[in-house]
Amino acid sequence: MIKELIDNEIKSFIELNNLKLKDFSTEFEYFSAKNVLKGNNFTINDLANGIVDGGGDEGIDSIYCIIDEDILDQSNSSFDDIYSLLNKSSIVRVIIIQSKAETGFKEKVVNGIKRGIECIFDKDFDLSNEKFKKQAKMIRNLYFAHNKKGCKEKITLEMYYCTKANNKDNALNNDRVVREKNNVCKYVENQYMKPKFEFLGCNELLDICKKPVKYRKTLKNLKKFDYPKRKDNIVEGCICLVNVKEYLEFITDDNKVIEDKIFEENIRDYQGNSKDVNKAIIQTIRTDCEKFWCMNNGITIIAYDVDPLENEVSMSNYQIVNGCQTSYAIYETLKEIDEEELDKLDFELVVKIIEIKKDEEGNWDEDLVLNIIKSTNSQIEIKDFAFESNRPIHKRIEQYFKMLEKPLYYERKPQFYERRGYAKSRILNPKELFKAYYSIYYKEASVVRNNVSMYFEKNKDKVFNTNINLEYYGISYIIYNTVSNKLIELKGNENYESDKIINFIINNGLLHISRVVFSLLNGGDLKLTNLKRSDVTKCVNPNVYNEIFSDNLQIEDVMDVAIQIIKSAILEVNKDKQDSLERIMKVSLLDDTITKKLVKYHEEKTDTQISLELPTKYILSRLQRHVRNYDEIFKNISKNGDKRYYFKNRLNDYIYFLNMYSKQLALNLNDLITLLKDIRAIVNENNRESRIDCAKEILNTNDTIRKRLLKANV
Known part of the structure; x- marks a missing residue:
């Protein structure tokens, strides 16, 4: 089913973007590239420009060069163009993708990725694939421009091998595949770049699909108190007093509708206005809003890429992990109020913002996130x-x-x-x-x-x-x-x-x-x-x-x-x-x-x-129903033969029912049950054609059973 989920995602992606591609393998290439690039600024045209698959692709399907989340294309691929785009703090990434619509990961494919990278950095190698040649030249220009600019961070060369295997364990449990991966990474390190190699199976691609597209918003006009920085630098943050109007704008979209996506990590959905706690929140807003900040537990937000300024905080992909009820109560109470009335509201609520650093692979520490959620929701029993x-x-x-x-x-x-x-x-x-x-x-x-x-x-x-x-x-x-x-x-x-x-x-x-x-x-x-x-x-x-x-x-x-x-x-x-x-x-x-x-x-x-x-009549009616049901089963089997063990199991069940009910009804079906057992012995031994004949014989036996049931004196 996981493969069907991926197929549905691919189909939706192709239809949504009205793409007309030659075959499923090409669709899978585009889909894989789209997911690998998620979170960067790119268009479908950028996606297509990076596809180099075809004759002479040297074992690589797609190549993309990225400077600070913006993808380079052939219009700005010269050394001078790239040099002008760089600054010393630029984050530079080269992404290489190999996609195979297969159900496993292969050693020779990983080796092919290494061969392709070697060709990119060998400017004397005669590349026959024109698209590959252009992308390779762009990488070399980026490499030299990056060195000349003196950028602080090394270029990261990210390699992705995507297949329809269930998950990446299919690769990680194969010693030869892992050995080739390590060889590729060692080669990249020798080119003075930082290697990153990822195996992406169906589970991993599906996870990427479902991650929200990066979004960013700013809480404005607030009073902020920063936490002191920790030595391990895993979490940082601040506590703020936020005006209710600013907070309402923060949690709603351009159409003034509350954003469900920012509550995904909250353990509970909004419980409705009838809950006592939500009634109390709404009552405080309406009658005693000046005391709201001290009568409410406030809001807890986790985020990464938090940018705190003097009186505002900007953050990306944030999640409200505690305060869903408060947020919805504010929204439900104030959504119908016009702008003039809203401007008159002057009360604040407490907002705690926690910035969680991501690891080298760009993932949050899930255990830390869950602990924060659990701790901040411990004021009531959950x-x-x-x-x-x-x-x-x-x-x-x-x-x-x-x-x-x-x-x-x-x-x-x-x-x-x-x-x-x-x-x-x-x-x-x-x-x-x-x-x-x-x-x-x-x-x-x-x-x-x-x-x-x-x-x-x-x-x-x-x-x-x-x-x-x-x-x-x-x-x-x-x-x-x-x-x-x-x-x-x-x-x-x-x-x-x-x-x-x-x-x-x-x-x-x-x-x-x-x-x-x-x-x-x-x-x-x-x-x-x-x-x-x-x-x-x-x-x-x-x-x-x-x-x-x-x-x-x-x-x-x-x-x-x-x-x-x-x-x-x-x-x-x-x-x-x-x-x-x-x-x-x-x-x-x-x-x-x-x-x-x-x-x-x-x-x-x-x-x-x-x-x-x-009751006897009830048992008889159930037996008659079983005969009808098994008539349908064996009619279907008589058309295609079906698998032997399925035939055997259903016939076993049928014999069991006949035996059980006939004894309870004191009805003599022993000769017919014996006949069915003889048929069962033949089924165990013979082929599909024989099973079709056996099914037809069972149907004939059923006619006799039905006649006896009609005559049954019960």
Whole structure:
């Protein structure tokens, strides 16, 4: 799915810019270059001018020269032009990109980048690619002009190798690729430049896509008190008193609408005007605004590239990490006031600005940022879920769910989507996803149900990390949500109320049923190591996978079996009949017992039959429905043969249902069940054509089963 996300991003980029490119490889080159250059001042024309791919490109697809965020082009590429653009404090970068729409990183490609750089600095080398030749000459002119100007900082030569591998670990775990990368960097150092080499896979490119474009704004007319500088120089900052009108302008766009993007790192969305704390803020603004600065906790902003002047502070890509409620309350109270009335307002609020330095790769210290967010939000109790959901993996999950054919909305911040009018049925949150994922893949529904908060804190890194294929989140939640909807239909159904255990499972066993339903649908549990596999369909039954993501998941066929297996496990755990059902549903022994019964079920399909104690007519109607469902399944198989193990699993399930229901109805279907078992033996041995014939024979058997059901005296 991560590759599909990238493909969608590429498609959107191409369509948005109305680009007509010859093939996907070229589209990927442009897309990679666009992301590498993000944050610099460039146009689509600049992007195109830097593409040198073609015959004689010497292993390099794109070349860009940048002076202080401005890209050089051929109109100012001479030595004299470049020299005039430089000053001694200039930051100079040369960017070289190689893009391959492949699923891995290769040693020979890294070696090709080194060969291309060597050609650039060998002015006697005969370059056949005219575009490459011009860009190479510009680099040499930049190199000599930079030396002559006496710039303080070395030129940084940035090299990016972009592919459709899941992530850069594909390269970093390959010793030969890493060795070639080190050789390239050593060569660049020998040219008296600072090397930077990055591997960018789908995860890294997606992260860049979602980073906001650089924005800058200034808080004006303020009273400022600077913090003393620390020796480690990691954080600096100041505390300000800011006039409310200036602050309102700071948090709104040109159309006077509040900017959502500056609250991305805030752990909560605006909670609305009805919350007591927000009512109090609004009341203070309206009736006692002179005391606002001392009655409100104020605003905390983190930013990089902060430029403090005497009575104003300019900053880039800032985030308000504490004060979302205050900011929105100010906006909601003052947005309808006209300019004349606004000018009469004369009160201030406290703003703390923290500048966080970036590392050599241009990244914030994420742990430091999270600690600041946590500390500045500690004045009221906030659950760990809120802080956890600010990690990058949750932003990636949020985007993933939005990209589904029928989008779901992952609410990292409470009520974020609900307040914006999205259907409640399409919204999920980190807590729900954690429960579904942990119950299904770690097979510990009981312990999660017992204390989800404790298990979240203890196991969040197992569940939420960037090594996991995003599709596994989708699979677990869609199954959980589908089971949840079916249980709503069953709750209060009089046919189930007579069985105390089953009634309890239906009302309290969502996690257990989800865990068992996945195993039944898939024909077995997943190994945890498979959660990192890029090809999900090698681990999850492809037909089930397709049903899940086409929003056409049918689980009625396995819900009864799931409930039976759980009931059987409960009876075994509570054979002494001394514990309450509530307690049993929370003990790990129940999880272990369910797993053992599932293993036996998958191996033999002879698990002890547990009567559902349902009315006979209801059981008959369910059996008739199963026959109809499996008619559809085997009609489809009769057209294409399908994969052997899928055929076998569905036939196993069908035999199990027929056996279970016929015994409960005292209906003799033994001869037909034996016939289906004989067909199953043939399926295990033969090829696709034989499976098609077998499916047709099953359909004929179904006709006989239907006739007997019509005659059944029940």
